[in-house]
Amino acid sequence: MKGYNLGELEELILLTVGILDQEAYGVAVLEEIKNQTGRKVNISAIHTVLNRLEDKGYLKSHMGGATEERGGRRKRLFSISATGRAAIEEVKNVRNKLFDQLPPLALDFSHGY
Amino acid sequence: MDTKLKYHPPKWPDRFLEFYCNPSRLEQIQGDAYELFHMNLEERGLRYARFRFLIHVLSFFRWGNIRRSKPSYQTYNHGAMFKNYMKIGWRNLSKQKGTTFISVFGLACAVGCCMVAYLFIAHIWFKGMHQPNKNEIFQLTYTVEEDEGKITYGTVAEPISELIPENLNQVKNQTRILTNFSVLIHNNESFLQRSLYVDSGFMEMFEYRMEYGFPGALNEPDEVILTHQLSEKLFGDTHPIGQEISLVTDGTEKLYKVGGVMADLNDMDMFNFDLLVNIESSHNTSLDLPLKDAWSSELWTFVQLEKGTNPMDLNPGLAMLKERQNQINPEKPYLDLELVAYTDLIYKVDQIERGVRTFLGLAPQIVLGAIATFIMILAVFNYINISILMASRRLKEIGVRKVIGSNKWQLIAQFLSENLLVCLMAIVLGSLLAAFLFLPGFNDIASKNLKIDLFNDKYIWMFLAGMLLFITLVSGLYPAIYITSFKPIHILKGNQQLGSKSVFTSVLLTFQFTLAIISIVAGVAFVQTNYINSNRDWGYESSDKIIVNVPSPEDYTPLKNKFAALASVNEISGSQDYVGNWIREEELIYDEQKYEIGLLNAEANYSEVLDLKLKQGRMFNPALISDTEESILVNQKFLDRLGLSFPLTKKITLDSVGYNVVGVVEDFHTIYFQSLIDPLVIRASPDSTFNYLTLKMSAGTAASSMEEVKKIWHETIPRGLFEGKLQTEVFDHEVKDVQGVSKLILFAAILAVVLAALGLFGLVSLNMNSRIKDFCVRKVFGADLGDLSMKLAKRYLIIWVIASVLGGGLAIFLVSTFLNSFFAFHSGVGLIPLGLGFLVLFLVIVGTVSSQIMKIVKANPARILKAE
The missing domain is CATH 1.10.8 (Helicase, Ruva Protein; domain 3)
Structure with a gap:
């Protein structure tokens, strides 16, 4: 397999959408990332990434859940697709595989210090 | 909440x-x-x-x-869509070659005419605009208070140019410019050439393309720069640099060497000249003159400022110069000494006296512009009419497109893009027509040197692009909007009737016919006028007479004696001006009333030499001393103007001397028929004042003796310019002008008729095609040729009648105004031009209709009706 090309922010947002499960939309993702990682991401960047991930087929979306705060506007709710799931797993596996091959950072005195 | x-x-x-x-x-x-x-x-x-x-x-x-008109992934389809439009357009056009040809040809003719008119008008208004330094060059002008109010002059006192370097320090280059017609002598042949006397700075300010030599040649006081044309004339193929020529100015001859040859000037150039001469070399420099005289000699002075200098910065310096002038010449103080931008000179023609350009010649511009507009309107109307009819065959296509989901603007865009294709072809063809047909013809008529310079002239590109846009929109917008406004359901049900009977088409056709009639009437009336004028009696016998010029008073007697000795010369007489040319006006007093009257000073036998026709009284008698001192002849017009009858009771005072009127001659034309005959007084005067000699030759020898006369003249005056001509030739220049205009108008008339005919042909044939079944059914039921023709022609004949009434009325008004502005003597708009106009148009209608009727005559109704 050629592999899924996921950027760092893409991976983060894909995971967050997965965590939020049916409740993922722009602001919710923003908040979740802030709470989980303490990272402040620009809302427009999140939108761009969400749209891009949907174009790539990792996310699917539907409109729903209008609230008063939004001026009666609906949210675009994203959920992770099967391909998205596969992608995130693949990324994780590759990372784990590589990580496992790291030499232990143990106290190795063989270099003769 | x-x-x-x-x-x-x-x-x-x-x-x-x-x-x-x-x-x-x-x-x-x-x-x-x-x-x-x-x-x-x-x-x-x-x-x-x-x-x-x-x-x-x-x-x-x-x-x-960001919102876009189309989502981004569809951009590719955009290109495909336009390609599709073009393809459909191209197929449509090539399917109907005849009508396409009519549209393209008509528009191309119009574009060609517009190009010529544009070039003519542009060469006047964009004069000098191609000079690279144009924005830094300024001319010095001054304003004085005169009787008529403030007047601005384009010339300034000559010594000002010497004071410029010390007073105006932002000046980079400066030049004085003086134009002069000087006699150029080369290999014992003399030519009258326009020479421009300039400072060497001239060649740095203005850029001219040099063919030989270099612009710096003018730094040498004894070198001149010729134009290519003059160099060709003088030296032919031999290398011009270093050749010697001599110039005669103010009676003194000076030798020069050719230092350079520049490419020919074109009509866009501000200055007209044949050669450039260093002003220091010949002009009496102001140092030799007393201070006051130096300051009263004036010439054009141009300065070039350093790049980026604000001309306002020079005001203090100019004020100092003004003060200096006013000290020296207190009786004529300058109110203002100003800089006028080189680029504004053309627009300020009316405001500057003695400027570089003195008049703009609006009349020819208006005539040309009007002709071009006429033709353009005709062509555009043709196109509108035809394209509506052509599109009516595509109603189903429009209906289907609409049903599938095209909106109105998409359909309009489609039609306009097809239209653009036609207009593009028309522009290309029109430029070719203009370049190879119209312009050479026009240049010949107007003795101009206009050309389409696609490489250097950026304005022409702007003009062409503007033209393309204009024609496309004007000719295409209405048909496109009209055709796309139908409801698809009507179209597809098949009950949308369109085109053939629409009022709009009729109105356009009427307008076209009207224009055609006006232009035919104008053309015919002009030709008729020319014909009548060429046979008009000049009021005297013009044959067998030669006029020669006398450059200076001391040449008069020797010249006269030599000519008198010639066997073929019967009689000889001197005159100050000659009949056939401008005659000076003087003020005379009769009965304490002042009149401005033409005055011809001549020898006593002049009226007999010229064969003027005596009406009353007697001619001068050269033997009577009283006749050369206190007698005058007048023309009939003189008596009419003053309300007198011969013999007069009182004396006429001229230059405070009283004169008796001894005779009255019939009116005769001293100037061409463009002007009325003015009151004229002929006075016998002493010999020395005469500028011309009129030789009366034995019958039939005038033309053949011309060479001999010229030889004798040159023997007597070796350093002069011979300007002899036959008396019959005096109006040649005007006749040529008028004939040029008449050719132009005739050309426009023919073009207008051709365009109207083509348009009509297109309309009738398209109409015919859509109604051919109708006609065939009639034929089957026994309608004869007359009925069928009448059925087809009726509508056009009605339009013809309306257009005749409209066009006739307008033509009488417009064409008479036009003729009046051209001629004092003309045929007027009579029955001949009007009748011809109506007839030509009638024939055009009959011709087109009968060509279509022939189709039915030949057609087999069975075949046409069978086909579905």
């Missing part, structure tokens, strides 16, 4: 978001932005929330979110 909902996000960013945002994404984006606003409002307060809202709106302004 929650209290926080009292606050709203700021309006303007919100609107901006709605404006730019792609509608499919607007809801989620706006919703999120609102939600964030309220979160921020709770956490950090209103101001912060509003600020963040703005930031968010701005950060959403990304390529992916």
Whole structure:
């Protein structure tokens, strides 16, 4: 397999959408990332990434859940697709595989210090 | 309701978001932005929330979110769509070659005419605009108070140019310019050439392309620069540099060497000249003259400022110069000494006396512009009519396109793009027509040197592009909007009738016919006038007479004696001016009333030499001394103007001397028929004042003796310019002018008729095609040729009648005004031009209709009716 090309922010947002499960939309993702990682991401960047991930087929979306705060506007709710799931797993596996091959950072005195 | 909902996000960013945002994404984006606003409002307060809202709106302004007319992935289809339009357009055009030809040819003729008119008008208004330094060059002008008010002159006192370097330090180059017609002598042949006396700075300010030599040649006082044309004339193929020529100015001859040859001037150049001469070399430099005389000699002075200098900075320096002048010449103080930008000179022609350009010649511009507009209107109307009819065959296509989902503007775009194709062809063809047919012809008529210079003239590109856009929109917009406005259901049901009987088409056709009639009437009336004028009696016998010029008074007697000795010369007489040319006006007093009257000073036998016709009284008698001192002859017009009858009771006072009127001659034309005959007085005067000699030759010998006369003249005056001519030739120049105009108008008339005929042909044939079944049914039922023709022609004949009435009325008014502005003597708009106009148009209608009727005559109704 050629592999899924996921950027760092893409991976983060894909995971967050997965965590939020049916409740993922722009602001919710923003908040979740802030709470989980303490990272402040620009809302427009999140939108761009969400749209891009949907174009790539990792996310699917539907409109729903209008609230008063939004001026009666609906949210675009994203959920992770099967391909998205596969992608995130693949990324994780590759990372784990590589990580496992790291030499232990143990106290190795063989270099003769 | 929650209290926080009292606050709203700021309006303007919100609107901006709605404006730019792609509608499919607007809801989620706006919703999120609102939600964030309220979160921020709770956490950090209103101001912060509003600020963040703005930031968010701005950060959403990304390529992916911006609304476009089409989603981005469809751009490829856009190109395909236009390609498709073009292809359909091309197929449509090539399917109907005849009508396409009519449209393209008509528009191309119009474009060609417009190009010629444009070039002619542009060469006047854009004069000198191709000079690279044009924005830094200024001319010095001054204003004085005169009787008629303030007058600005383009010339300034000559010594000012010497004071410029010390007073105006922003000046980079300066030049004095003096034009002169000087006699150029080379190999014992003399030519009268326009020479421009300039300072060497001239060649640095103005750029001319040199063919040989270099512009610096003018730094040498004894070198001149010739134009290519003059160099060709003088030296032919031999290398011109270093050749010697001599110039005669103010009676003194000076030898020069040719230092350079420049490419020929074109009509865009500000200055007209044949050769450039260093002003220091010949002109009496002001140093030799007393101070006051030096300051009263004036010439054009141009300066070139350093780049980026504001001309206002020179004002203090100019004020000092003005003061200096006013000290020396206190009786004629300058009110103002000013700089006029080189680029404004043309626009200020009326305001500057003695300027570089003295008049703009509006009349020919108007004539040409009007002709071009006429032809353009005709061609555009042709096109509108034909394209409506052509499109009516495509109604089904339009209906289907609409049903599938094209909106109106898409259909209009489709029609306009087809239209663009036609107009593009017309522009290309029109430029070719102009370049190879119209312009050479026009240059010949108007003795101009206009050309289409696609490489150097950026204005012509602008003109062509503007023209393309203009024609496309003007000719295409109405048909496109009209045709696309139908409801598809009507079209597809088949009950949408269109075209053949529309009022609009009739109105356009009427207008076209009217224009055609006016132009035919103008053409015919002009030709008729020329014919009548060429046979008009000049009022005297013009044959067998030669006029020669006398350059200076001391040449008069020797010249006269030598000519008198010639065997073929019967009689000889001197005159100050000659009949056939401009005659000076003088003030005379009769009965204490003042009159401005033409005065011809001549020898006593002049009236007999010229064969003027005596009406009353007697001619001068050269033997009577009283006749050369106190007698005058007058023409009939003189008596009419003053309301007198011969013999007069009182004396006429001229130059405070009283004269008796001894005779009255019949009116005769001293100037061409463009002007009325003016009152004229002929006075016998002493010999020395005469500038011309008139030789009366034995019958039939005038033309053949011309060479001999010229030889004798040159023997007597070796350093002069011979300007002899036959008396019969005096109006040649005017006749040529008038004939040129008449050719131009005739050409326009023919073009107008051809265009109207083509348009009519297109209309009739398209009409015929759509009604051929109708006609065949009639034929089957026994309609004869007359009925059928009448049926087809009726509408056009009605239009012809209306156009005749309209066009006739307009023509009588317009063409008479036009003739009046050209001639004092003309045929007027009589029956012949009007009748011819109506007839030609009638024949055109009959011709086109009968050519179509022939189709039916030949057609087999069975075959046509069978086909479905």
